[in-house]
Amino acid sequence: MSDADPILRFEAVNLAFAGVRAIDGISFTVGRGELFAIIGPNGAGKTSIFNVLSGVYRPQSGRVSFDGQQLIGRRPHQIARWGMARTFQNVELFGNLSVLENLMLGRHHHIRYGPLSAVLWLGRARRAELANRAKVEEIIDFLELEQWRRYPVRLLPYGVQKRVELGRALAMEPRLLLLDEPVAGMNVEETEDMARYILDIREELDIPMILVEHDMGLVMDLADRVLVVDFGRAVATGRPAEVQHDPEVIKAYLGEVQPS
Numbered sequence: 463m464s465d466a467d468p469i470l471r472f473e474a475v476n477l478a479f480a481g482v483r484a485i486d487g488i489s490f491t492v493g494r495g496e497l498f499a500i501i502g503p504n505g506a507g508k509t510s511i512f513n514v515l516s517g518v519y520r521p522q523s524g525r526v527s528f529d530g531q532q533l534i535g536r537r538p539h540q541i542a543r544w545g546m547a548r549t550f551q552n553v554e555l556f557g558n559l560s561v562l563e564n565l566m567l568g569r570h571h572h573i574r575y576g577p578l579s580a581v582l583w584l585g586r587a588r589r590a591e592l593a594n595r596a597k598v599e600e601i602i603d604f605l606e607l608e609q610w611r612r613y614p615v616r617l618l619p620y621g622v623q624k625r626v627e628l629g630r631a632l633a634m635e636p637r638l639l640l641l642d643e644p645v646a647g648m649n650v651e652e653t654e655d656m657a658r659y660i661l662d663i664r665e666e667l668d669i670p671m672i673l674v675e676h677d678m679g680l681v682m683d684l685a686d687r688v689l690v691v692d693f694g695r696a697v698a699t700g701r702p703a704e705v706q707h708d709p710e711v712i713k714a715y716l717g718e719v720q721p722s
């Protein structure tokens with residue numbers, strides 16, 4: 463499913479911290495419309511890959527291109543403006559602001575009018591504001607957040623907070639969405655809901671995604687392809703059913719089987 467013109471190309475990336483090889487020569491591509499998962503044991507390098515993609519870490523070597531543009535050396539806000547949005551392992555929202563306000567913040571880099579127009583509420587600022595509001599309303603609808611829209615986010619159930627975070631990323635109208643453990647800490651019902659929204663994003667919004675997730679069932683159900691990492695290395699890449707039976711993958715998860 464990784465086509466000839468992928469949205470993302472991650473090539474031979476190396477990232478080390480004081481001797482720890484967090485990413486050790488990993489390469490992969492993500493196709494347009496693909497749901498690509500990265501799995502691996504704790505400390506394998508998954509978050510480091512996300513941090514390289516979003517410009518937080520600068521690798522020592524390798525190339526990363528997003529829709530043909532080189533990413534390494536770019537600032538996080540620039541990469542976000544290019545259309546790469548991200549959710550975090552722990553919810554990172556403004557707890558005292560409402561769902562609506564948090565989603566509007568996801569639109570801030572779409573705001574194109576200057577401060578003077580904003581203060582005077584001139585035509586351009588007004589039109590932009592209305593367009594931003596319409597986009598946010600669309601997302602509230604899509605993620606079924608209507609009943610929560612005016613509530614401060616900190617008062618909402620955890621599963622709903624994670625959904626709002628997803629909504630804020632969608633408000634950026636991303637061309638690639640990075641989901642960092644979207645169902646971590648969720649109960650079964652919340653997990654099922656989140657899985658449905660992720661599938662809807664792919665089917666209805668046609669946004670490619672990279673998913674880092676410990677919930678193996680979710681990955682196997684949702685992903686088109688899976689990259690398995692261990693100690694900073696790519697252990698296997700393939701369709702979920704293929705990697706599941708790969709002896710290297712089983713070894714990475716279960717450890718070396720000792721002869722009795």
Ligand SMILES: Nc1ncnc2c1ncn2[C@@H]1O[C@H](COP(=O)(O)OP(=O)(O)OP(=O)(O)O)[C@@H](O)[C@H]1O
Pocket residue numbers: 479482483484502503504505506507508509510511
């Ligand atoms: N800023 C940092 N400074 C030093 N070491 C780091 C830093 N970030 C990551 N590492 C190290 O790099 C390795 C990979 O870490 P990373 O967080 O990417 O793994 P992970 O697969 O996301 O783990 P988890 O599933 O626990 O979130 C680990 O050994 C980690 O300690």
